[in-house]
Amino acid sequence: MNQISLVAAREAFAPGIFAGRNFLVTGAGRGIGKLLAERLAGLGARVAICDLVEERARETARIITEADGEAVPLVADVSKENEVRAAVDAVLSRWGRIDVLVNMAGSYGAAYRVTHETPVDEWDSVFASNVRGSFLCAKTILPHMIEAGGGRIINFASNAGRSVSPLLGCSYTAAKTAVIGMTRHLSREYARHGILVNTIAPGPVAGERVSGLLRNDEEGQALNGQIPIGRLAEPADIVDVVLFMASDASRYMTGAILDVSGGLILA
Ligand SMILES: NC(=O)c1ccc[n+]([C@@H]2O[C@H](COP(=O)([O-])OP(=O)(O)OC[C@H]3O[C@@H](n4cnc5c(N)ncnc54)[C@H](O)[C@@H]3O)[C@@H](O)[C@H]2O)c1
Structure with missing residues (x-):
């Protein structure tokens, strides 16, 4: 995609479309989550920035508030029930409602390792942040969404969960597959x-x-070579699709698994 079409994609979202909506984005201290939080705030949303690393959460919130947006930093490990509850309570007492939960936080192994060399600790921590964390955040917020009469949950899987990770081990592939299963289950229940x-x-x-x-x-060139579009995604390529998933344009969509992989996944 060239620069012109990237700009056009950004302009696809009308100014203020998320005004009055409250988001909680986990893992928003870095990477895709950080950009998402900034874009949401720029489109009028109030954004709770949750991250394990305090400086990261504070930095994202600082960028937003200095640009006259509304954000609150929250430090929580999403795999710990008491920390998730405290973070959710803090948002509810401040803003009264959480309209959209984005379960972005997720760790990964330090490097590719074949399964019989994967440390058990790696398996546990990858599942804790990606699967247990997404479950705990959803479990804690769902009763409030039910009471409010609706809401959105956007989970983060990966091409790894749709096939097999080319860069990371079995723990990541399996955890992201579990996130897909959880999405399907929750979509039918709620x-x-x-x-x-x-x-x-x-x-x-x-x-x-x-x-x-x-x-x-x-290795980078080989990875690009596997992607029909011929390059890695830019964070904005992912963020724009999340904005669509959070917007009224996706009002009839639930239980969907959206591949945004430049054609890497064709299924
Ligand atoms: N970057 C990629 O190539 C890619 C591809 C497919 C899917 N994803 C998924 O997209 C999401 C974001 O990826 P990214 O590359 O922007 O991530 P990143 O690693 O740059 O940032 C993740 C953030 O989550 C936080 N975090 C990790 N564990 C946490 C926990 N237990 N509790 C609270 N916060 C925690 C980290 O501190 C970090 O700030 C992840 O779920 C990732 O698996 C990423």
């Missing part, structure tokens, strides 16, 4: 309450995570 639950499955995104996993330029 549609009658006006709560829509969908998953985005991004392909590899240019940024700190992927550059830290590629061992050399050749």
Whole structure:
């Protein structure tokens, strides 16, 4: 996609479309979540920025408030029930409602390892942040969404969960597959309450995570070569689809798994 079409995609979202809506974005201290939080605030939303790392949460919130947006930083490990509850309570007592939960936080193994060499700790921590964390955030917020008469949950899977991770091990592939299963299950349970639950499955995104996993330029070129569009995603390519999933334009969509992978996943 060239620069002109990227600009056109940004302009597809009318100014103020999220005015009056409250978002909680986990993992919003870095990467895709950080950009998403900034874009949401720029479109009028109030955004709760949840991250495990305090400085990251504060920095994203600072950028937003300095640009006259509304944001609150929250420090929580999404895999810990008491921390999730405290974070959700803090948002509810401040803004009264959470309209959209974006379950973005998720860790990954330090490097690719075959399954029989995968440390059990890696398996546990990847499942804790991606699967238990998404479950706990949904479980804690759902009663409030039911009471409010509706809401949205947007989960983050990956091309790994739609096939097999080319860069990370079995723990990541399995955790992201579980996120897809959880999305389907929740979508069926809560549609009658006006709560829509969908998953985005991004392909590899240019940024700190992927550059830290590629061992050399050749690996990067080989990865690009597997992607029909011929390049990694930019964070904005993913964020624009999340904005669509959070907007009224996706009002009839629930239980969907949206591949945003430049054609890497064709199924
Ligand atoms: N970057 C990619 O190539 C890619 C591709 C497909 C899917 N994804 C998914 O998109 C999401 C965002 O990816 P990214 O590359 O922007 O991530 P990132 O690693 O740059 O940032 C993730 C953030 O989540 C936070 N976090 C991790 N564990 C947490 C926990 N237990 N509780 C609270 N916060 C926690 C981290 O501190 C970090 O700030 C992830 O779910 C990832 O699996 C990423």
